[in-house]
Amino acid sequence: MIPVVPGTPRKRPTIRDVAREAGVSYATVSRVLNGRDWVSPAAVRSVREAIARTGYTANPHARSLATGRSGSIAFLLTEPQHLLFEDPNFSVLLRGAAQALSDRSLTLILMIASTPAERSRAVAYLSGGHVDGVLLVSPHSGDPLLAQLVDAGVPIVACGRVLGYEQTISSVAADDRSGARSAVEHLIAAGCTRIATITGPPDMAGGVDRLQGYQDALTAHGLPLDPSRVEHGDWSRESGAAAMQTLLTRAPALDAVFAASDAMAAGALRVLRAAGRDVPGDVRVVGFDDSGLAATTEPPLTTVRHPLDRVADEMVRLLTDVIAGRTPLSITVPTSLVVRASSPAP
Amino acid sequence: MIPVVPGTPRKRPTIRDVAREAGVSYATVSRVLNGRDWVSPAAVRSVREAIARTGYTANPHARSLATGRSGSIAFLLTEPQHLLFEDPNFSVLLRGAAQALSDRSLTLILMIASTPAERSRAVAYLSGGHVDGVLLVSPHSGDPLLAQLVDAGVPIVACGRVLGYEQTISSVAADDRSGARSAVEHLIAAGCTRIATITGPPDMAGGVDRLQGYQDALTAHGLPLDPSRVEHGDWSRESGAAAMQTLLTRAPALDAVFAASDAMAAGALRVLRAAGRDVPGDVRVVGFDDSGLAATTEPPLTTVRHPLDRVADEMVRLLTDVIAGRTPLSITVPTSLVVRASSPAP
DNA sequence: CTGAAAGCGCTTACAG
DNA sequence: CTGAAAGCGCTTACAG
Numbered sequence A, B: 001m002i003p004v005v006p007g008t009p010r011k012r013p014t015i016r017d018v019a020r021e022a023g024v025s026y027a028t029v030s031r032v033l034n035g036r037d038w039v040s041p042a043a044v045r046s047v048r049e050a051i052a053r054t055g056y057t058a059n060p061h062a063r064s065l066a067t068g069r070s071g072s073i074a075f076l077l078t079e080p081q082h083l084l085f086e087d088p089n090f091s092v093l094l095r096g097a098a099q100a101l102s103d104r105s106l107t108l109i110l111m112i113a114s115t116p117a118e119r120s121r122a123v124a125y126l127s128g129g130h131v132d133g134v135l136l137v138s139p140h141s142g143d144p145l146l147a148q149l150v151d152a153g154v155p156i157v158a159c160g161r162v163l164g165y166e167q168t169i170s171s172v173a174a175d176d177r178s179g180a181r182s183a184v185e186h187l188i189a190a191g192c193t194r195i196a197t198i199t200g201p202p203d204m205a206g207g208v209d210r211l212q213g214y215q216d217a218l219t220a221h222g223l224p225l226d227p228s229r230v231e232h233g234d235w236s237r238e239s240g241a242a243a244m245q246t247l248l249t250r251a252p253a254l255d256a257v258f259a260a261s262d263a264m265a266a267g268a269l270r271v272l273r274a275a276g277r278d279v280p281g282d283v284r285v286v287g288f289d290d291s292g293l294a295a296t297t298e299p300p301l302t303t304v305r306h307p308l309d310r311v312a313d314e315m316v317r318l319l320t321d322v323i324a325g326r327t328p329l330s331i332t333v334p335t336s337l338v339v340r341a342s343s344p345a346p
Numbered sequence C, D: 001c002t003g004a005a006a007g008c009g010c011t012t013a014c015a016g
Helices: A015-022 A026-034 A041-054 A060-067 A088-103 A116-127 A144-151 A176-189 A205-220 A237-250 A262-274 A308-323 B015-022 B026-034 B041-054 B060-067 B088-103 B116-127 B144-151 B176-189 B205-220 B237-250 B262-274 B308-323
Strands: A072-077 A107-112 A133-137 A156-159 A170-174 A195-199 A230-232 A256-259 A284-289 A302-305 A330-333 A336-338 B072-077 B107-112 B133-137 B156-159 B170-174 B195-199 B230-232 B256-259 B284-289 B302-305 B330-333 B336-338
Touching: A015 A026, A015 A041, A026 A041, A060 B060, A072 A088, A072 A116, A088 A107, A088 A133, A088 A308, A088 B088, A088 B107, A107 A116, A107 B088, A116 A144, A133 A308, A156 A308, A170 A176, A170 A205, A170 A308, A176 A195, A176 A205, A176 A256, A176 A284, A176 A302, A176 A336, A195 A205, A195 A237, A195 A262, A230 A237, A237 A256, A237 A262, A256 A262, A262 A284, A308 A330, B015 B026, B015 B041, B026 B041, B072 B088, B072 B116, B088 B107, B088 B133, B088 B308, B107 B116, B116 B144, B133 B308, B156 B308, B170 B176, B170 B205, B170 B308, B176 B195, B176 B205, B176 B256, B176 B284, B176 B302, B176 B336, B195 B205, B195 B237, B195 B262, B230 B237, B237 B256, B237 B262, B256 B262, B262 B284, B308 B330
Parallel strands: A072 A107, A072 A133, A133 A156, A156 A170, A170 A330, A195 A230, A195 A256, A256 A284, A284 A302, B072 B107, B072 B133, B133 B156, B156 B170, B170 B330, B195 B230, B195 B256, B256 B284, B284 B302
Antiparallel strands: A107 B107, A302 A336, B302 B336
């Protein structure tokens, strides 16, 4: 065994070494590697054998330089740090994207751009063409970063529609509006009439659409839209707790709460317990996402399943289309209600 | 404004464009870019101006091809999927690594290798020199992947000592043993004498060392080591619940539990509640990690703080050393006890 | 079906 | 201090 000197990487075989082994020109090796042009079966076989013998793997940088494709995709997170890691949603999406990219031999580059400095560095990097495209997580509509990326012509697919960029930025989203509607109709079917909601941020499609679905359900069943029963959050548990506190003082008669995320629902649960309200006895609670959280709260959450693994998969598929030059597109994936103890079936 | 045709990236300026603008040779541009050799102040200035004017950023692939350095680091996760995303620990480490790498202008490539197919693909990729080094998360001692990576001469830094590779693989770890000891001594000081423990996997340093710390504390205070009070888990909440169940039937008289992770402690809490044992009244519970979970359980967890942000930072620093050819090293960072309601101060 | 050759955009000795 | 030139390891028209 050859001793390994740390810091002195072994000389790796190149395409020329393979060519010599196989007894062909290195252009031919490149052809069988890329499988585009015709190569005689005999040549293919001897090249494959030579590759196996030498342990050759292509140098991705040389390839990128020659093709102009980087072979990598950025997974870009722009939320302030504290929001990112509390909720398992982010991890599920990341996991799904890693999988889908790996299946296509693409590399996932993780970029976290929370601070202003990180953000401008990210824009420079992404606009610099270092990456074939970007997967954008939880975009806020007013974010200047969006405009910069769009201006630079960077292929983008967002998770959730990007308000104001519906025609320019491709996106994959849950059917937020009808998912929210079905959640609230479940509460109505259980006899609730004074249903409050904790919404997401108003500059995100998920925030707007889930509120809309809540209103749809009330309207469809002839229930009044009472603004004192609507409170905004930022998806986080803390914001859910704060919103619940406010709702409790402003609309103490409420008999149900629909929270636009499981994390906010978990915060609401805590506040309800502290206020001595039994869930689901006094107040029913429904969340959104069916994230890892939902099954572990006390009581476990009835929630709307947001299939983020599926979303991640579609995002990657769509991004490869966008990179190939196809026009922007929005994809909506269906949701479904998951019933647990925080609001059992009527 | 030039209309952007999707899929037709703008022609980006190269080093030659900058050289022409600045009126120097492109070798000089490269010199000011890399700041190694001497360049006249006048040349530096005009090059800088030309860079600003043209909006030039270096093509990383061309650079990598010329230097033999990829400028990227893999963050490699090898745990089965279900363990990865339940616990916020993983996210904190990832966040910290992303930050530290970004500060050094290194790119973080995320690789998730849960299945056998993913694992062999990862080994091929990493051994292929596509990456300057790898950050290894939660390594198991028997894992064949370790031997393959070491054999290939890939620079590695692990989170936690790698049993069996202490001399070969650099690592950054919490002071697990003394952290665990202080947790158990806190319980002893509170008057507990029948202290059980839920350990991590026996093939991981964190599993072994935290158990050792538990034993150290008991021995130091003349308490017996009762094997019926020791049960293994895999770090997950579910495994913690299962272990607690077993402990409750095997050692029903226990008056405290030290769990080697917050997630397992959370699982234990649930089982204790279901069994009608009050925490901390009947049974005190202490976890390990001070992850995001700890403050949100019911009651909140007393736990040992595992400074993963710091660990991530040291891992990256150490990895750059290893890449530079320095010999392997193990770093230990201190822990501290965080007291909450699951075991208040005596 | 296959070679010879140019070129992708950098870095880095080598001469001045 | 600075140019001209070779070379990093590939891909891809261009000729056969």
